[in-house]
Amino acid sequence: MFSGILIEKNETSSLAKIADLDESQLPAGDVTVRVTYSTLNYKDALAITGRGPVVRKFPMVPGIDLVGTVEDSSNPDFKVGDNVLLNGWGVGEAHWGGLAQKARVNGDWLIPMPRGFSAQQAMAIGTAGYTAMLSVLALERNGVTPDKGEVLVTGANGGVGSFAIALLAGLGYTVVASTGRLEEADYLKRLGVSEIIDRSILSGPGRPLAKERWAGAIDSVGSHTLANVCASTRYGGTVAACGLAQGMDLPASVAPFILRGVTLAGIDSVMRPRRDRIAAWDRLARDLDLSILKEITREIGLGEVVQTANHLLAGEVRGRVVVDVNR
Structure with missing residues (x-):
């Protein structure tokens, strides 16, 4: 069992809450990732609050970003123990995303963890x-x-x-x-x-x-x-x-x-080819002054996600929100 934010829908509305999930509930994919950090983006906030038609099927774990360690893989590009990063590709919309302690995804959506960043820094950028x-x-x-x-x-x-x-x-x-x-x-x-x-x-x-x-x-x-x-x-x-x-x-x-x-x-960031993603992250490693991340970033735990989503849509959140999914 593991914890995550789950969005469920009834006849009139959707509801997001922390839930205990079983690995058998994870969607199909060839790489299982033990997630360390995710983020809370504008799109995630729309999905969690139900204020935008972001989620395309229910139930859904939101979170368009994640970093973590490969726990199981049948994809030739990734092996157990690899540190990986994912942005976009419809996770958190049509495929369970990063706001949970585990994710199972298509390995073609992943890139190796960019050099020069810690997991927390990679999600601060996200x-x-x-x-x-x-x-x-x-x-x-x-x-x-x-x-x-x-x-x-x-x-x-x-x-x-x-x-x-x-x-x-x-x-x-x-x-x-x-x-x-x-x-x-x-x-x-x-x-x-x-x-x-x-x-x-x-x-x-x-x-x-x-x-x-x-x-x-x-x-x-x-x-x-x-x-x-x-x-x-x-x-x-x-x-x-x-x-x-x-x-x-x-x-x-x-x-x-x-x-x-x-x-x-x-500018489409969701379906961008892997080569473009790697090139962008390489430039971030070269051009971004990492000292500004403390200025831009706020870190929260899973229990604060739903409330923070409402604050984000109200224009009350500055910069980036990083989510430590293990607290």
């Missing part, structure tokens, strides 16, 4: 930091270099936003943060922002084209915010879109794309 790195790589591929001008990060106090700021600032970019929590200005400045703007400037309906400002942007918000970011991006700039906290709609026009040559780069 999908949020990995997604932020993929977004930075997209800007680089499209020629957005530090000398081109300011780069905007929306949803700046969230996990992706926090890592995006830290990575960009460390690489020499001038970073502007958009946030609805101006009281967190000191935190954002410690991460490396040069200016902070209120999210209300971008969150309402805007014009098809606005004054050019951003050389690039990383947006985790979507909806009107993303539309306004594109409208104010400079000629030839790139916007990396990686989230939908405001909404999954895009009330924009084609004007920024055909009149200014703006690139809208979609």
